[in-house]
Amino acid sequence: MLAESQKSFDAEVVRQDFPILFQNVHRNRPLIYFDNAASTQRPNSVVEAMADCYRSDYANVHRGNHTLSERISVRYEQARERVRQFLGARHTNEIIFSSGTTAAINLVAHSYGERLQPGDEVMLSVMEHHSNIVPWQQLAARQGITLRWVGLHDDGSLDLEQFQSHLNSRTKLVAITMASNVLGVINPIAKLCEWSHAVGAVVMVDAAQAVPHMPVNVQELGCDFLVFSGHKMVGPTGIGVLYGREELLDAMPPFLGGGSMIETVTQDGFKPAGLPAKFEAGTPAIVEAIGLHAAIDYLETLGLEAIDQHEKRLATRFLLGLTEIPGVHILGPTSGTRVGLVSFTIEDTNSQDLAKFLDFRGFATRAGHHCAMPLHQHFAIPNSLRASFYLYNTEEEVEQLLATLPEILVRLR
Ligand SMILES: Cc1ncc(COP(=O)(O)O)c(C=O)c1O
Secondary structure: OOOHHHHHOOHHHHHHHOHHHOOEOHHHOEOEEOEOOOOOOOOHHHHHHHHHHHHHHOOOOOOOOOHHHHHHHHHHHHHHHHHHHHHOOOOHHHEEEEOOHHHHHHHHHHHOHHHOOOOOEEEEEOOOOHHHOHHHHHHHHHHOOEEEEEOEOOOOOEOHHHHHHHOOOOEEEEEEEOEOOOOOEEOOHHHHHHHHHHOOOEEEEEOOOOOOOOOOOHHHHOOOEEEEEHHHOOOOOOOEEEEEOHHHHHHOOOOOOOOOOEEEEEOOEEEEOOOOHHHOOOOOOHHHHHHHHHHHHHHHHHOHHHHHHHHHHHHHHHHHHHHOOOOEEEEOOOOOOEOOEEEEEEOOOOHHHHHHHHHHOOEEOEEEOOOOHHHHHHOOOOOEEEEEOOOOOOHHHHHHHHHHHHHHHHHHO
16 A cells, blocks of 8 residues: 555656756767766756846845845755754754865864864764765874774674664764665664663764755654755755754854954954854855755655655665575665665676776666775675665656666677
């Protein structure tokens, strides 16, 4: 029996909102866009919201004493309020706009990281994206802290026993992804937060691959920080969000210095502004914040649960089909809690060649390490091929990929 939301979700109807999908690429092949984990496409409503802003409401925010500036400032703050509702945060002071997930993690690593001392530990997992690895490695080099790595089971799921055994009184921060951009694994964040808080550690959740695909509520998760990017959820590039618990953000020093983040400046120094301005130095991504507002409206009108179920259906069909192709090795669990992306390798086949041949047939997929080199080192493979699905992809497109792969393999082998 299909759930009510599944019955009403029609990807063929949804895709009409995305004109970019209706084009032919190599030798007149229709485009099939399966590179959504890297970046999604935008619906007309997001493009229009941004164009409308440039056409009628644009000025700088919070600075001018004129009508346009007042109007755009209201719209910018409405976008912040929309994000607050979307995440279930307590207050708009907890919503900081950044340029994306990477910038938000760097903010936490620099600003919260300042209080860490040599001997303190930051815990992260082998499945992290480089954005959630390198800022902590840089912090370790600056402050002499230690990084503790949590490993994976053979199926790619997080080793929860090791997670618990690594936690100790020196653990100050846990930086963990909610959904892996390679394995599709969804980590049990609420439980990880509970365990981490028991030893006094704060938890920063990389939700770049979660927020676009499923309902995420920061209070239900119990996390301390959570970050994501607009461009992976039908929103614009150049905008992302850092959610932080207000008491933590309040106590943290500003990261970047400049205009807008100060209350006063003298020749002797400055007094930082309150939240959220303290962490938004310089002119922010104003129109992009308004685009993000429109993106959230779009996703919530369709329903995050319905989107989640649709993607899972596509991934389940694809996983099943892949198991019938000789030589395929799937990274990550083939069932259970996962998001709608699938990475795999095929024996005696170079993933880059495969992606190129797929491109000739109209498929946009991705081959490489997907900014997760430690994960690929863990599996002792140089790269993998990833197909990542989203709300506008159809079962027919998945069937076409499954039918095309064996044809290409005959030519490649
Ligand atoms: C899990 C994860 N974290 C972080 C990032 C970095 O996001 P951005 O490049 O938007 O900063 C990505 C992007 O692929 C991701 O998948």
